[in-house]
Amino acid sequence: MHELAIAEGLVDGVTERLPGRKITSVRVEIGALSGVVPDALRFCFALATEGTPLDGADLEISEPAAKCECADCGLAFEPEDGRILLCPCGSANVAVVSGQQLLITSVKVA
Amino acid sequence: MCATCGCSPLSDPHQSHGSHGQHEPHEHPHDHRPGEEITLEQKILAKNDGLAQQNRAWLRDRGILAVNLMSSPGSGKTTLLERSGRDLAGRLPLSVIEGDQETALDADRIRDAGCQVVQINTGAGCHLDAAMVGGALRALYPPPNSVVIIENVGNLVCPALFDLGEAARVVLASVTEGTDKPLKYPQMFRSADLVVVTKTDLGPYVDFDISRFGAYIGQVSPQAMMIHLSALDGTGLPLWYDWLSSRIPTAATAPMPRVSTPD
Numbered sequence: 001m002h003e004l005a006i007a008e009g010l011v012d013g014v015t016e017r018l019p020g021r022k023i024t025s026v027r028v029e030i031g032a033l034s035g036v037v038p039d040a041l042r043f044c045f046a047l048a049t050e051g052t053p054l055d056g057a058d059l060e061i062s063e064p065a066a067k068c069e070c071a072d073c074g075l076a077f078e079p080e081d082g083r084i085l086l087c088p089c090g091s092a093n094v095a096v097v098s099g100q101q102l103l104i105t106s107v108k109v110a
Numbered sequence: 111m112c113a114t115c116g117c118s119p120l121s122d123p124h125q126s127h128g129s130h131g132q133h134e135p136h137e138h139p140h141d142h143r144p145g146e147e148i149t150l151e152q153k154i155l156a157k158n159d160g161l162a163q164q165n166r167a168w169l170r171d172r173g174i175l176a177v178n179l180m181s182s183p184g185s186g187k188t189t190l191l192e193r194s195g196r197d198l199a200g201r202l203p204l205s206v207i208e209g210d211q212e213t214a215l216d217a218d219r220i221r222d223a224g225c226q227v228v229q230i231n232t233g234a235g236c237h238l239d240a241a242m243v244g245g246a247l248r249a250l251y252p253p254p255n256s257v258v259i260i261e262n263v264g265n266l267v268c269p270a271l272f273d274l275g276e277a278a279r280v281v282l283a284s285v286t287e288g289t290d291k292p293l294k295y296p297q298m299f300r301s302a303d304l305v306v307v308t309k310t311d312l313g314p315y316v317d318f319d320i321s322r323f324g325a326y327i328g329q330v331s332p333q334a335m336m337i338h339l340s341a342l343d344g345t346g347l348p349l350w351y352d353w354l355s356s357r358i359p360t361a362a363t364a365p366m367p368r369v370s371t372p373d
Contacts, residue, residue: 002237002268009154016157017150021142028154035271035297083296084329092332102154102271108147 003040007048022110025058033099066099161240165275181282183264186308195223203256237268285318292326
């Protein structure tokens with residue numbers, strides 16, 4: 001259940017940037033290839049924020065799709081399956097351009 | 111304290127004033143109006159990543175190779191390290207950071223094999239993080255030009271997300287596990303620099319298709335190298351030792367041990 005550690009990282013990140021401010025909502029970006037399950041993060045967010053300035057804050061999660069680029073044919077594409085990153089040309093030699101991000105994009109203060 | 115606005119840098123650790131005393135822009139929590147949306151655009155794991163970079167610099171300065179060893183429980187991580195410690199004794203100093211939820215049983219095994227070891231018990235935690243490894247490195251204090259293996263908690267999911275400051279990631283899979291493991295846990299295998307298939311001595315008794323497994327690795331993690339070995343009969347171990355010694359930041363001076371291998 002690494003989502004608990006992710007939720008704790010989120011609380012640390014926000015409280016260090018805005019010490020002492022009560023937070024009413026948090027927007028995060030959880031890439032499709034990040035390995036984090038949004039529902040599990042929502043569950044852990046409630047636990048991790050208890051007694052912190054983020055207690056009771058809304059959590060808005062956006063889930064950007066994976067974007068890849070083929071090292072063999074140069075095609076930029078969105079893989080259909082996050083399991084195997086296969087270019088339509090058949091090559092598995094692809095670089096992940098985005099989709100692995102775990103970002104705090106913004107917060108609202110009370 | 112900031113002379114311009116009076117805010118304390120201690121309460122504002124993410125940004126600091128310039129070294130020449132000029133007032134650079136930084137966050138003032140008191141400046142934001144109620145209801146205001148503040149853009150942060152920062153990594154959730156920034157704290158862990160920062161500590162991992164500190165570990166990486168600490169290791170690099172000492173010419174130490176750190177390897178993050180990951181697999182499901184029971185794939186043979188500790189057995190491989192016991193055998194490696196014994197085979198490399200007097201040739202390549204090997205020390206180990208052991209991660210387990212509970213007990214020091216693995217640390218005892220590694221110590222009996224002649225290696226320096228520090229045990230981390232994560233309790234409820236399912237993975238090691240950079241802060242735990244930083245503390246363990248300072249307790250272990252490995253010698254320069256040596257290898258530190260960080261044996262992560264047995265788990266093919268969570269450890270993949272946490273940078274520990276390692277130079278390389280090694281993922282083990284034993285022949286007693288399914289051939290399709292790389293497809294079931296792509297996140298973990300995708301992050302691997304080296305995939306090690308263990309317990310090959312059991313090959314004749316189990317339904318493990320090593321060529322299909324290799325094809326799956328090629329699909330999920332085309333950059334990863336692959337080694338097949340048995341810590342029991344010694345097959346493939348020289349490849350593992352060569353892989354380790356060739357990655358030590360400054361060249362290892364001692365010759366590598368030779369282990370007989372029935373190919």
